[in-house]
Amino acid sequence: MVADDALDRVLKLLASPPVRPEVSHGYLDLLGEEGTHDTLAQRLMRSSGLPRIYEQVWRPVLFGLAKGGPLGPSTDQEYALARAWLDLAATPGATVLDVACGPGNVTRALAEGVTDGGLVIGADASATMLSRAVADTPASAPGTAEVAYVRCDAADLPFADAAFDAVCCYGGLYLFADPWAALASMARVLRPGGRLVVLTTHRPGLPLLGPGLAAVSGATGIRMFGARELTEGLGAAGFSAVRRRSHGLMQLAGATRP
Ligand SMILES: C[S@@+](CC[C@H](N)C(=O)[O-])C[C@H]1O[C@@H](n2cnc3c(N)ncnc32)[C@H](O)[C@@H]1O
Known part of the structure; x- marks a missing residue:
């Protein structure tokens, strides 16, 4: 549930706060009837079934295979890497944005690394994913960060310039109609020195893998990024100090907004 004080904090971070905020589903809805583009993968993300199995079954199995099975990092290692590359331990009371938060699994893992007084906002376009995120997120305990959720488009983030200390985008970029616009939007909402x-x-x-991957990509709407394509895209979006590592069919990148 978006607690009242967490909602007030979210509204203060918006570039243009709505006159009558729509929060009846437990998250701030800034999209209304608008949807994302229509690919097979996006239809699945908007379905009512996937959010129910996403965190426990879908993600561990599919991400696990894509990361190279036991050769790749575990889910917990992925989450720990996000907290470390975002430098959350050195940013007391950080304000963090989790783009494409889905059912809130990464949002909650980020909140574990944020100290009291901090705020972690999960942002996603899917109403069904966000309903699940709200249901699965306990009220913040004393001494921990607050968590809130916002329904919005990653390519046009509704937040003010430099509103966040850190931005995470796990498992979302490959679904976006315009991933480069989304990266530019993430750079805009990060403060100078903030991490992505x-x-x-x-x-x-x-x-030899090329034609098969292109066929899967075309059929599902899941974009496959080359290593240089991602690092160059981060540079073009305004990021510096880019670091990257790949694990099978997945890659992780960290960067700083100068
Ligand atoms: C695979 S889930 C990722 C969940 C979580 N971040 C993780 O790593 O497990 C991808 C999410 O991206 C969201 N998404 C896709 N396009 C979006 C867009 N244009 N703006 C915001 N969210 C979007 C989907 O609704 C879905 O919930």
């Missing part, structure tokens, strides 16, 4: 961490797909430089 991204987990997305990786197109390995193996020519």
Whole structure:
């Protein structure tokens, strides 16, 4: 549930706060009837079934396979890496944005690394994912960060410039109609010196895999990013100090807003 004081804090971070905020579903809805573009993957994200199995079954199985099985980082290691690359331990009371938060699994993991007085906002376009995020997120205990959720489009984040200390985007970039606009939007809402961490797909430089991956990508709407494509895209969006590592068909990147 978006607690009243957390909602007030979210409204203060918006570039243009609505006159009558729509919060009847437990998250701040800034999209209304608007949807994201229509691919097979996006339809699944908006379905009522996927949010129920996403965190416990879908993500561990599919991300696990894509990361190379036991050779890749575990889910907990992914989450720990996000907290470390975002430098949350050195940012007391941080204000953090989790873009494409889905059912809030990463949002809650980020909140574990944020100290009292901090705020972690999960942002997503899917109403069904956000309903699940609200249901699965306990009220913040004393001494922990507050968590709130906002329904919005990653390519046009509704927050004021430099509103956040850190931005995370795990498992979302490959679904967006315009991932480069989304990265530019994330750079805009980060304060100078603020950190970004991204987990997305990786197109390995193996020519034999190319046609198969292109076919899957075309059929599902899941974009595969080359290694240089991602680092160059981060640079073009205004980020510096880019670091990157790949694990099978997934890659992680960290960067700083100068
Ligand atoms: C696979 S889930 C990722 C959940 C979580 N971040 C994780 O790593 O497990 C991807 C999410 O991206 C969201 N999404 C897709 N396009 C979006 C957009 N344009 N703006 C905001 N969220 C979007 C979907 O609704 C979905 O909940």
